[in-house]
Amino acid sequence: MNSIFHRAKHWQLFTFMFGGVIIFQLLMMIYMSDIMRESILTNRPPSMSRFFWFLIPMILIVMFITYGWQWSIGSGLKDKLPHGVRMNFKLFRAFTIVPIIYVVVYLSFIFMMFSRMENVSNTSNPADAIQLIFSMFFGMVIMFPFALFAMFCMYYGFYFCAKTLKSIELGREAELNDYIGYFFLFWFNFVGFWIIQPSVNRITSEGWTPPPTPPGYEPIADPDSTFDPVQEKEYIPPGAKLKTKNHEAFEHDDDFEGLF
Numbered sequence: 001m002n003s004i005f006h007r008a009k010h011w012q013l014f015t016f017m018f019g020g021v022i023i024f025q026l027l028m029m030i031y032m033s034d035i036m037r038e039s040i041l042t043n044r045p046p047s048m049s050r051f052f053w054f055l056i057p058m059i060l061i062v063m064f065i066t067y068g069w070q071w072s073i074g075s076g077l078k079d080k081l082p083h084g085v086r087m088n089f090k091l092f093r094a095f096t097i098v099p100i101i102y103v104v105v106y107l108s109f110i111f112m113m114f115s116r117m118e119n120v121s122n123t124s125n126p127a128d129a130i131q132l133i134f135s136m137f138f139g140m141v142i143m144f145p146f147a148l149f150a151m152f153c154m155y156y157g158f159y160f161c162a163k164t165l166k167s168i169e170l171g172r173e174a175e176l177n178d179y180i181g182y183f184f185l186f187w188f189n190f191v192g193f194w195i196i197q198p199s200v201n202r203i204t205s206e207g208w209t210p211p212p213t214p215p216g217y218e219p220i221a222d223p224d225s226t227f228d229p230v231q232e233k234e235y236i237p238p239g240a241k242l243k244t245k246n247h248e249a250f251e252h253d254d255d256f257e258g259l260f
Helices: 002-007 010-042 048-074 089-123 126-170 176-187 189-203 253-259
Strands: none
Touching (some): 002 189, 010 048, 048 189, 089 126
16 A cells, blocks of 8 residues: 555645545535435435435545555655664554544444434434433543544654654654654645655655765664673572571582581
């Protein structure tokens, strides 16, 4: 999958993402007009859960392109990082999955709420309406901290990709003032596609060569460097360290025989 995003052009990412969203929005508006007309003719409330058949593809397109693009940069370009640049790839991969899980859980919750709203509107039972309100309230209370954590993970992904890409371009570990612009470009990717993706295409091309290390730059020691072998401790027999009350050392355990 990384190679697909590495070869993709900026206009292709932009077109597939926002073009797909616009197409499904137009289809949803057409379908909405039919649903409203049917609701007026039958004198029944419209079925809101049907809109998820258009909402889910839109969200899947956005998630696939957004997180696939970030994954191809944050994880797919790790071999091109300058020597000594430390990045926590395991944490990045874990934090990339969290927002995806949140979106799936949130959509499932919204779908359940809309389905229950339709049932309540059809039965017109006040007890069901009260139960629905409490369910929505407790659901929002549970989802709120999850949403905050997913948002934190999303911003961490922006930071990670921005620092990774800028470090590769500079040939050294990038600092905050170096990659802060890339951070916002990953955040507002409808602009970032046009600026960041050409750089990704250039880095992943066959003729690309890493930039030289800036003069005076001393990279951090390689975390994967080989350590000195551990020296084995000299084996000392158990009786050699035992001492009497007069602090006389025994050389062997057999020396205890004279005490009894």
